[in-house]
Amino acid sequence: MSSSRQFLLGMRDTIPMLVGAVPFGIVYGTLAVSSGLSVAATLAMSLLVFAGSAQFVAASLVASGTSLTVILLTTLIVNLRHLLYSASLLPFVRHLPQRWRAPLAFWLTDESFAVVHRHYLLDDSPVERKHWYFLGSCLAMYSLWFACTLIGVLLGQALPSLGDWGLDFAMIATFIGIVVPLLRNRPMIVAALVASAVAVAAHGLPYKLGLMLAALLGVCAGVISQRLAERGKPAQEEAA
Numbered sequence: 001m002s003s004s005r006q007f008l009l010g011m012r013d014t015i016p017m018l019v020g021a022v023p024f025g026i027v028y029g030t031l032a033v034s035s036g037l038s039v040a041a042t043l044a045m046s047l048l049v050f051a052g053s054a055q056f057v058a059a060s061l062v063a064s065g066t067s068l069t070v071i072l073l074t075t076l077i078v079n080l081r082h083l084l085y086s087a088s089l090l091p092f093v094r095h096l097p098q099r100w101r102a103p104l105a106f107w108l109t110d111e112s113f114a115v116v117h118r119h120y121l122l123d124d125s126p127v128e129r130k131h132w133y134f135l136g137s138c139l140a141m142y143s144l145w146f147a148c149t150l151i152g153v154l155l156g157q158a159l160p161s162l163g164d165w166g167l168d169f170a171m172i173a174t175f176i177g178i179v180v181p182l183l184r185n186r187p188m189i190v191a192a193l194v195a196s197a198v199a200v201a202a203h204g205l206p207y208k209l210g211l212m213l214a215a216l217l218g219v220c221a222g223v224i225s226q227r228l229a230e231r232g233k234p235a236q237e238e239a240a
Contacts, residue, residue, distance in 0.1 A: 010136025029152020
């Protein structure tokens with residue numbers, strides 16, 4: 001498959017994720033301005049940070065007058081899940097030069113990870129051209145996110161109560177759509193169940209620490225489940 005075809009395919013396969021990101025981006029633009037961020041700062045965050053959950057957290061902390069140090073540490077914690085994404089994709093992009101890996105790392109989002117990781121695992125075409133698929137998915141998300149932020153800024157000035165409409169639920173539905181197709185075996189299911197339970201139980205922790213605790217315990221539960229399954233295989237083979 002040619003590079004251009006991979007690129008267009010990556011954009012096409014990301015369209016279902018874009019549907020959920022649209023209201024999320026619009027609500028961010030609205031809430032950021034109402035929280036005290038200038039229009040320029042709101043748009044700059046979408047261009048230079050490009051991390052929806054971290055941008056929401058940063059905007060809320062700015063509104064509450066939180067210090068810059070706390071804002072930076074909190075957004076770092078929220079985005080630590082990208083370490084897991086990067087580790088999963090590293091075997092597929094290790095051969096790429098730094099000029100490719102650096103921008104792809106910056107543009108990597110939850111939605112693009114779900115689409116790209118599945119493509120790497122299931123598509124039989126040579127891996128040498130698949131980074132164009134990666135790029136297509138990322139640029140589709142990046143351009144749409146900025147456009148929706150701009151729309152949110154403009155709508156927020158005309159409809160100050162837009163943030164109360166509950167449009168951010170679309171992003172929750174998108175995350176569910178990302179996770180469920182990946183639950184193909186017991187360790188994955190265990191990891192998802194544990195992470196979900198911990199996220200609910202630790203929801204009240206400050207600075208979104210419950211998110212990282214849920215991710216950490218979910219990963220640990222998945223690893224333990226995987227190791228238990230591997231230990232059980234020799235016993236089953238001997239019994240057979």
